Amino acid sequence: MSPLSTVAPPTVKKTSSVGSRIRGGARYAPTLATLVLFILMFVVGAGMYPSFLSGQVLLNLFIDNTFLIVLAVGMTFVILTGGIDLSVGAVVALSMMVTATMLQNGWNPAIVILAVLVIGGGLGLLMGMVIQYFDIQPFIVTLAGMFLARGLCYVISLESIPVTDPFFTEMAQARIPLSEELFISPGVLIALVVVGLAFFILHHTRFGRTVYAIGGNENSAMLMGLAVKSTKILVYCVSGLCSAVAGILFSFYSLSGYSLAAQGMELDAIAAVVIGGTLLTGGVGYVLGSVVGVLVLGIVQTFIAYDGTLSSWWTKIVIGGLLLVFILLQRLFTRRTA
Amino acid sequence: MNELVPVVEMTDIAIGFPGVKALDDVSFRLFQGEVHALMGENGAGKSTLIKALTGVYTIDSGRITVLGQQKHFSTPAESQAAGISTVYQEVNLCTNLTVEENVMLGREPRRRGSIDWRAVRARTREVLAQLHLEHVEPGSLLSEHSIAVQQLIAIARSVEVNAKVLILDEPTSSLDADEVNQLFRVIRDLRDRGVAILFVSHFLEQVYELSDRMTVLRNGKLVGEYMTRDLSRMNLISKMIGKDLEVLEELDQASTRSQARLAATAQPFMETTGLGRKGSVSNVNLSIYPGEVVGLAGLLGAGRTETARLLFGADKADEGSLKIKGQPLKMRSPRTAIDHGIGFCSEDRKEEGLIGDLTVRDNLVLAMQATKGWARRIPRRVQDELVAEFIQALDIRPANPEALIRNLSGGNQQKVLLARWMVTSPDLLILDEPTRGIDIGAKTQIQKLVNRLASEGMSILFISSELEEVLRLSDRIAIIKDRAMVADISNDDVSVEDVLTVIAGGAQ
Structure with a gap:
């Protein structure tokens, strides 16, 4: 069997001991569990494959997943309020299609990026308003948004459109050296800026704290006189914006636009957020946890690539198993605190 | 009591919901430095009146003035901005956040766009100290504290804004005696500092212990406003239930x-x-x-x-x-x-007792079938006989086993519900x-039925x-x-x- 099966069980045990040792800090437990899991996988990987133990393997996790990190950040906002956004993958594809088409027609990259951000943010805003004013389940509204965005991709083109714009190819190929043999891509910097911004917004602004309050108890938040309505709308706008940014990052990465791209990426983002310790019921979770969640998904992939004998579908199976374990952990965790 | 201008004056307030007049021309005054009890049975309109004052419901007609200024509240935020704070029966705070956040949420001091967490903590300590809650750590999670402390933290939230009016809706229903005393001490403190307090409680003893004045409501109408010391308990109750x-x-x-x-x-x-x-x-x-x-x-x-x-x-x-x-x-x-x-005919026959979209027969058979187990189906002939028997015995109208329950009158629904339990012939x-909400004829029939069942040994x-x-x-x-x-x-x-x-x- 794969080395992964030997990794998972000890991790679970670790989790509970970490959770109980940090008294009062129980709310960090799920996120810490993920972090421990990640470190463990890295250590085990290093033990099995000597070349695993290099800084670049770690940095590649970031380089290969910039778009997923940004998506997970937006998704964290939505899930923290107790909502869900299924449209993000399709919005990523739409952003890529718009980028590729506009560039092909000779638009200035700056204007293209601005347009993509407006489209992504606007779609999110629209979905948020429908959810809030018509009081409809986020699941169904964002599902409609997903079909809409995906459909628009097909309207633009069924074929893959290459991106040849010098700025985009430069961004795709540029490497920012950290030391003699370590480097990152400009996309990583952008993703980290998004993460930092999201952290600041969630923890140091009233908007961010209202997001948590809504997830904790929406009725209470309303009775406390917080801006519940506008906050609920805005989180979908944030998620839409993040999808647009992710689409641009994915364009840097793949240098093309294709209407079938990013299929199911919304589910990867949700998985990363949940594995990162955010409760699907809302109110508990950290954007940094979601980043670690993405890294865990990434390292699973790296593992399977290193193993070489396993089909890449094992990634999905392992992620499925991890997701289940984390949801069960969360259930235990909420039972204990309730 | 100082007969100054009332802090809150509500005049001829009316609020209606589809089919119900929840408040009908109710007036209410609240003065500075008093504890005013709002009395009435369930459904008298107490909660509706409070929700009108806190901006949860919008009034259909009438006038609300706060400190002489006319107000029109359509959200809780507007009411809070006017100095009205409310502590609800189920503590309406966020248990997933810390104590300090719950006290300051939405009003956190900021410095250059960022919440100044140090100031938040200092301010929270200050407010908690005013309520003798020094032992509560501002950084602890709200869920770590008992309901009583959470209740006090909810009050701390209103102290923080220097609320002029504090509304306490059934604050004591889940507290034990010591916790009630602690709460009352805080309430008296606040009253002496000039806060106008509106207190709602089902506990008569507590109302008499704490309140200075009371307003009695009944069926959405105002019965009157009285000084607590002038109104005996007997008089209060007769006013609440509406019989001399x-x-x-x-x-x-x-x-x-x-x-x-x-x-x-x-x-x-x-x-x-x-x-x-x-x-x-x-x-x-x-x-x-x-x-x-x-x-x-x-x-x-x-x-x-x-x-x-x-x-x-x-x-x-x-x-x-x-x-x-x-x-x-x-x-x-x-x-x-x-x-x-044991059988139980619930108070809320629509919600808990009957299935409105099924027929009279289906509802009766449902109970029979449940006692027999699902595997043994009752033959249609037996069903028909039994159903016909009950329809006749209880005089259910229309005497049609295929009539949908939701089209029956309240009294007849009640009879079907009774019949449903009689089918299973319970011991208790x-x-x-x-008999609530049904006409007098059906009422007497049900009373007679109760007598008959008892004489048969139930x-x-x-x-x-x-x-x-x-x-x-x-x-x-x-x-x-x-x-x-x-x-x-x-x-x-x-x-x-x-x-x-x-x-x-x-x-x-």
Whole structure:
């Protein structure tokens, strides 16, 4: 069997001991569990494959997943309020299609990026308003948004459109050296800026704290006189914006636009957020946890690539198993605190 | 009391919901530095009035002025901005956040666009100290604290804004005696600092202990405003339930029930000792003998339905014990209760009792089938016979087994519900408000039916807001007050006034 099966069980045990040792800090437990899991996988990987133990393997996790990190950040906002956004993958594809088409027609990259951000943010805003004013389940509204965005991709083109714009190819190929043999891509910097911004917004602004309050108890938040309505709308706008940014990052990465791209990426983002310790019921979770969640998904992939004998579908199976374990952990965790 | 301008003045407030007039031209005044109790039974309009003042509901007509300025509240935020803070029965804070956040949420001091967490903590400490809550760590999670402390933290939130008006909606319903005292100390403190306090509670004792003035509502209408010291408990209750004392006395019981058949059986069907549940009711000591009608009296909201739910296993008791035919029994769920021959006609027949989209026959058969188990289907012929029999016996109209329940009148729905339980011939039938909201003819039919069932040997626990009805039907009367059973009296020579005296907490 794969080395992964030997990794998972000890991790679970670790989790509970970490959770109980940090008294009062129980709310960090799920996120810490993920972090421990990640470190463990890295250590085990290093033990099995000597070349695993290099800084670049770690940095590649970031380089290969910039778009997923940004998506997970937006998704964290939505899930923290107790909502869900299924449209993000399709919005990523739409952003890529718009980028590729506009560039092909000779638009200035700056204007293209601005347009993509407006489209992504606007779609999110629209979905948020429908959810809030018509009081409809986020699941169904964002599902409609997903079909809409995906459909628009097909309207633009069924074929893959290459991106040849010098700025985009430069961004795709540029490497920012950290030391003699370590480097990152400009996309990583952008993703980290998004993460930092999201952290600041969630923890140091009233908007961010209202997001948590809504997830904790929406009725209470309303009775406390917080801006519940506008906050609920805005989180979908944030998620839409993040999808647009992710689409641009994915364009840097793949240098093309294709209407079938990013299929199911919304589910990867949700998985990363949940594995990162955010409760699907809302109110508990950290954007940094979601980043670690993405890294865990990434390292699973790296593992399977290193193993070489396993089909890449094992990634999905392992992620499925991890997701289940984390949801069960969360259930235990909420039972204990309730 | 200082007869200055009231802090809050609500004039001719009306609020309607589809089919109901929740508030009908109600006026209300609240002065600085007083504790004002808002009194009335459940459904009298207390919550609606509070929600009008806190901006949760928008008023249809009338005028609200705060400190002389006319206001029109359409969101809680607007009401809070005008200096009105509310602490609700279920603490409306966020348990997933810290104490300091709950106190300051939405008003966090900021520095260059970022929340100044150090200032938040300092301010929270300051406010907590004012409420003698120095031991509460501002950085701890709210969920780590007891409901009582959470309640006080909710008050701290209103102190933080220097609220001029503090509304406390049933703040004591889940607190124990010590916690209530701590809360009252804080409330008096705030009153002495000039805060106007609106207090709603079902506990008469607490209202008399704390309030200076009271406003009584009944059925969405204003009954009057009184100084607490001028209004006796008896008078208060008669105003709440809307009958003059003289009238209540005239309606004295006409119980013609024979005690003879009771003497025959020595063993009660059901016996409870000290049965209770935290936050619900306590000290339920009941013995119900076969063929006996026991009335459960008390004000609406005193804990009557809660008692019924305990006996039926709909809520699990966490103290005391229960015996069925002398055998101790853990009442785990309604299933257990039904297995032991207990039936429960709930107060809310639409929500809990009947399935509106099924026919009269389906609803009756449902109960029969449930007792037989799903595997053994009752033949259609037997169904038809039984259904026809009940329709005739109870005079259900229209006498059509295929009529949809939701098209029946309230009284006839109630009869079907009763029939549903009679089909299963339980040993004990709990009837929660079986005659509420139905016309007088159906009411008498149901009362007669209760009598008949009892004379056939069924035990009945009869819950009703109409004291006369309870007195007329019951052999014994158990009285619930302030969420505890306070008396169990034999209905030999009891008058409405006797019962009221107990409810008011005078003699006995």
